[in-house]
Amino acid sequence: xxxxxxxxxxxxxxxxxxxxxxxxxxxxxxxxxxxxxxxxxxxxxxxxxxxxxxxxxxxxxxxxxxxxxxxxxxxxxxxxxxxxxxxxxxxxxxxxxxxxxxxxxxxxxxxxxxxxxxxxxxxxxxxxxxxxxxxxxxxxxxxxxxxxxxxxxxxxxxxxxxxxxxxxxxxxxxxxxxxxxxxxxxxxxxxxxxxxxxxxxxxxxxxxxxxxxxxxxxxxxxxxxxxxxxxxxxxxxxxxxxxxx
Amino acid sequence: xxxxxxxxxxxxxxxxxxxxxxxxxxxxxxxxxxxxxxxxxxxxxxxxxxxxxxxxxxxxxxxxxxxxxxxxxxxxxxxxxxxxxxxxxxxxxxxxxxxxxxxxxxxxxxxxxxxxxxxxxxxxxxxxxxxxxxxxxxxxxxxxxxxxxxxxxxxxxxxxxxxxxxxxxxxxxxxxxxxxxxxxxxxxxxxxxxxxxxxxxxxxxxxxxxxxxxxxxxxxxxxxxxxxxxxxxxxxxxxxxxxxxxxxxxxxxxxxxxxxxxxxxxxxxxxxxxxxxxxxxxxxxxxxxxxxxxxxxxxxxxxxxxx
Numbered sequence: 001x002x003x004x005x006x007x008x009x010x011x012x013x014x015x016x017x018x019x020x021x022x023x024x025x026x027x028x029x030x031x032x033x034x035x036x037x038x039x040x041x042x043x044x045x046x047x048x049x050x051x052x053x054x055x056x057x058x059x060x061x062x063x064x065x066x067x068x069x070x071x072x073x074x075x076x077x078x079x080x081x082x083x084x085x086x087x088x089x090x091x092x093x094x095x096x097x098x099x100x101x102x103x104x105x106x107x108x109x110x111x112x113x114x115x116x117x118x119x120x121x122x123x124x125x126x127x128x129x130x131x132x133x134x135x136x137x138x139x140x141x142x143x144x145x146x147x148x149x150x151x152x153x154x155x156x157x158x159x160x161x162x163x164x165x166x167x168x169x170x171x172x173x174x175x176x177x178x179x180x181x182x183x184x185x186x187x188x189x190x191x192x193x194x195x196x197x198x199x200x201x202x203x204x205x206x207x208x209x210x211x212x213x214x215x216x217x218x219x220x221x222x223x224x225x226x227x228x229x230x231x232x233x234x235x236x237x238x239x240x241x242x243x244x245x
Numbered sequence: 246x247x248x249x250x251x252x253x254x255x256x257x258x259x260x261x262x263x264x265x266x267x268x269x270x271x272x273x274x275x276x277x278x279x280x281x282x283x284x285x286x287x288x289x290x291x292x293x294x295x296x297x298x299x300x301x302x303x304x305x306x307x308x309x310x311x312x313x314x315x316x317x318x319x320x321x322x323x324x325x326x327x328x329x330x331x332x333x334x335x336x337x338x339x340x341x342x343x344x345x346x347x348x349x350x351x352x353x354x355x356x357x358x359x360x361x362x363x364x365x366x367x368x369x370x371x372x373x374x375x376x377x378x379x380x381x382x383x384x385x386x387x388x389x390x391x392x393x394x395x396x397x398x399x400x401x402x403x404x405x406x407x408x409x410x411x412x413x414x415x416x417x418x419x420x421x422x423x424x425x426x427x428x429x430x431x432x433x434x435x436x437x438x439x440x441x442x443x444x445x446x447x448x449x450x451x452x453x454x455x456x457x458x459x460x461x462x463x464x465x466x467x468x469x470x471x472x473x474x475x476x477x478x479x480x481x482x483x484x485x486x487x488x489x490x491x492x493x494x495x496x497x498x499x500x501x502x503x504x505x506x507x508x509x510x511x512x513x514x515x516x517x518x519x520x521x522x523x524x525x526x527x528x529x530x531x532x533x534x535x536x537x538x539x540x541x542x543x544x545x546x547x548x549x550x551x552x
Contacts, residue, residue, distance in 0.1 A: 158438050
């Protein structure tokens with residue numbers, strides 16, 4: 001079953017006089033991996049914050065499976081089925097890895113099920129991101145890549161249908177990037193999660209995405225398959241500046 | 246829970262049965278007051294230590310509990326036992342209202358609003374002397390027909406232990422997990438599906454209800470309810486106990502309450518300055534050892550076990 005799981009039309013958000021996101025249309029098909037790229041300050045993270053309810057958009061419509069996200073709070077959007085990670089990782093630092101996952105499970109589950117079952121399920125998520133040996137370690141004591149994996153597992157524990165990934169590859173070395181890409185592919189195929197993904201590591205995002213959306217100064221300047229994007233003059237201009245020729 | 250964990254509290258509980266047999270009336274009184282502070286500091290720790298909301302209205306809520314129960318007893322002849330429950334319910338309702346209004350503001354604004362609330366309440370109680378007898382104090386009946394400190398001690402012990410059990414279960418439940426998530430990172434918690442406002446208001450309400458019970462018990466034990474109960478001085482003493490003992494830990498406020506209450510009996514000669522001294526110590530602890538006495542001791546304990 002394929003359909004538009006997220007549909008945005010004319011989404012606009014201003015902070016005072018600055019329009020961070022201007023009249024953006026986009027959609028996500030179920031099961032897709034869609035990359036969101038653009039130079040710094042293009043409004044990528046703002047767009048994520050609009051989808052996840054951290055900010056409210058001023059104009060336009062934003063639908064998740066036909067439900068308007070306009071007046072929903074972040075926790076309600078999460079419970080609907082949109083999970084996210086943060087550009088600067090935000091695990092619960094003074095809680096153990098297992099507890100981090102359990103928090104992700106609190107909101108959505110039916111209250112039944114024993115503590116033991118829940119812990120077992122939470123261990124499953126830790127195992128999924130290869131952190132099963134760190135169960136009792138405080139999130140604060142993890143390395144950066146482990147924190148990123150933990151945050152992703154926490155987001156997955158909320159059982160999202162759409163996962164927003166904000167620069168999960170930043171700061172990782174090449175072999176870690178390969179591992180992360182594999183993990184994301186498994187999330188898509190095995191957990192059937194649609195992925196919307198901001199990334200600056202171009203090689204990786206071009207390889208992994210089905211479709212790429214390019215933002216520049218708050219506006220969508222291009223959308224298409226990765227190979228169309230890399231050769232587009234507008235995109236190159238946005239990244240490198242206007243050519244003199 | 247494993248055996249080792251349950252033995253230690255059980256041991257303390259058994260030891261706690263004996264004080265009335267050998268303590269003088271004076272020290273038994275100190276013990277009872279300490280138990281009152283255990284209730285206050287532990288329930289304050291529930292909001293401040295576990296959800297990160299520094300409320301200054303905790304003493305005010307204990308005053309609400311005390312005065313509601315006291316006035317019911319004096320004017321309508323309601324039994325203190327029932328009165329305390331009603332007082333606690335009123336404190337919980339006020340807590341719910343105040344929490345609902347100011348918790349969205351969060352942080353320092355919550356502290357300032359609760360500080361204001363606390364002072365307003367104290368002024369009303371002091372001035373509405375037709376109802377509260379103002380600074381003269383409200384003379385109220387005690388719990389037992391024949392006055393006995395030993396009985397009061399057991400009453401306070403039972404309620405304090407009950408509170409501690411409730412708090413322990415809360416912080417080890419899913420709700421406690423939500424409390425700590427909110428404390429750690431509010432944005433991440435709400436993006437993980439946690440209704441942060443609801444969690445914080447809930448913690449605030451539960452803790453207000455507990456303060457109400459504690460205040461009611463205190464009033465009927467002393468048989469005199471004065472506007473000293475809902476003062477900021479009292480509030481800062483509770484705060485100092487939780488902070489010095491160890492905020493955000495279960496045992497911290499218990500240790501802090503006994504330590505400071507007993508200590509304050511020895512430094513009584515300095516008059517009201519003891520609150521000032523405790524305040525300064527609490528400041529130092531908050532700055533240099535935020536985990537409090539319990540934190541320092543448990544770290545030393547762990548280090549010794551390692552080496």
